Amino acid sequence: GQQLNQSPQSMFIQEGEDVSMNCTSSSIFNTWLWYKQDPGEGPVLLIALYKAGELTSNGRLTAQFGITRKDSFLNISASIPSDVGIYFCAGQRDSGYSTLTFGKGTMLLVSP
Amino acid sequence: GAVVSQHPSRVICKSGTSVKIECRSLDFQATTMFWYRQFPKQSLMLMATSNEGSKATYEQGVEKDKFLINHASLTLSTLTVTSAHPEDSSFYICSAPQERGGPETQYFGPGTRLLVL
Numbered sequence: 621g622q623q624l625n626q627s628p629q630s631m632f633i634q635e636g637e638d639v640s641m642n643c644t645s646s647s648i649f650n651t652w653l654w655y656k657q658d659p660g661e662g663p664v665l666l667i668a669l670y671k672a673g674e675l676t677s678n679g680r681l682t683a684q685f686g687i688t689r690k691d692s693f694l695n696i697s698a699s700i701p702s703d704v705g706i707y708f709c710a711g712q713r714d715s716g717y718s719t720l721t722f723g724k725g726t727m728l729l730v731s732p
Numbered sequence: 733g734a735v736v737s738q739h740p741s742r743v744i745c746k747s748g749t750s751v752k753i754e755c756r757s758l759d760f761q762a763t764t765m766f767w768y769r770q771f772p773k774q775s776l777m778l779m780a781t782s783n784e785g786s787k788a789t790y791e792q793g794v795e796k797d798k799f800l801i802n803h804a805s806l807t808l809s810t811l812t813v814t815s816a817h818p819e820d821s822s823f824y825i826c827s828a829p830q831e832r833g834g835p836e837t838q839y840f841g842p843g844t845r846l847l848v849l
Contacts, residue, residue, distance in 0.1 A: 623775060653837065662738075662825045662840035663776070670835055708775065712838075719766065720827075720838060722775045 626709050626723030633699055634731050641707060641726040642693040649711030652685050652692035653720070657706045666707075667694070699730050735760065736828050738841035745816055746849055753811045753844045755782075755826030761806035762828035766838065767799075770823040782809040782826075816848040 626643045633639060643652070651670055655663035667678050669685035669692060676683055682695045692711075696703055709723040739754045755765055763784045768776040780801055781789040788801035800812040813820055825843040829836040 651835070651837075655840070660823075660843070660845065662736075662827075662843045665837060665839060668835075668837045719778055719781065720776075722777075724775045 624709055624711055624721055624723040626726055628726055629724070630727040630729070632729045632731065635700060637699050639696040639699055639703075639728060640693060641709075641728075642691060643709035643711070643723045644691040645711055645721075646690070648689040649713055649721070650689065651712040652683070653710040653712065654681075654683050654692070654694045655708045655710060657708060657725075659705075663708060696728075699728075701730050701732050704728060704730050735830055735832075735839045736826065736841040738824075738826060738844050740844060741842065742845040742847075744847045744849065747817055748815055750812055750814045751816055751846060753813070753824055753826075753846075755809045755811070755828070755841055757807045757828045757830070760828075760830050762809075762830070763806060764829060765803065765809040766827045767801065767809070767811050768825045768827065770825060770843075776825060779811075782811075784809075813846065816846070818848045821846055821848045 624643045624645050653668050654666045657663045667676050667683040672689045673687045674685040680697045706725045706727050708725045710720040712720050735758050737756045745751050765782040767779045769779050770776045778791050779794045782801045782803045784803040790796045803809045823843050827838040827840045829838050
């Protein structure tokens, strides 16, 4: 099935550094979601974006819904070791009852 | 706290047997649930949409006779992997939409690790 273009594929950073990752699509989405997945666990919702241009924060995380509705980015400020995991973006065309299209994920490793 | 649960969390079975995985919405009703499969180091791939009171909708390439879905109630969907083979070994995850102070958003269960020997 269709997947979003998510980059970077992986990142290895020092604790305290800021991180940025993004997703792009050739088609429009009306909702952008960012999830984090720890090994052996299901994805956990971090931030949901519902309007083009929307900028939303959740603690040290900030995400934006691109104005063209074809992209989104996620920033993590002042990273800590527990930020380690795989981050997935997901696009949704309609309501919460419509299917999600996932990016391939960004693996984040944080060195203490 | 968790809004979607799955059982079992992991299962090992012999090739040729069937395995049932449950997905439950906690404290809310879910007329729709989604089933995903995730292979190691890959993203989640949608397998099917489970609909309460009607047949599931399967994604292209997913065999409906092999992956039986039953949305038994407004809080329970089951995925049965029939005649499992080693290539069916994977991480199976369900999700359900819920409103939590905003538009419906999909929340995921903790996943079920299936190993077919």
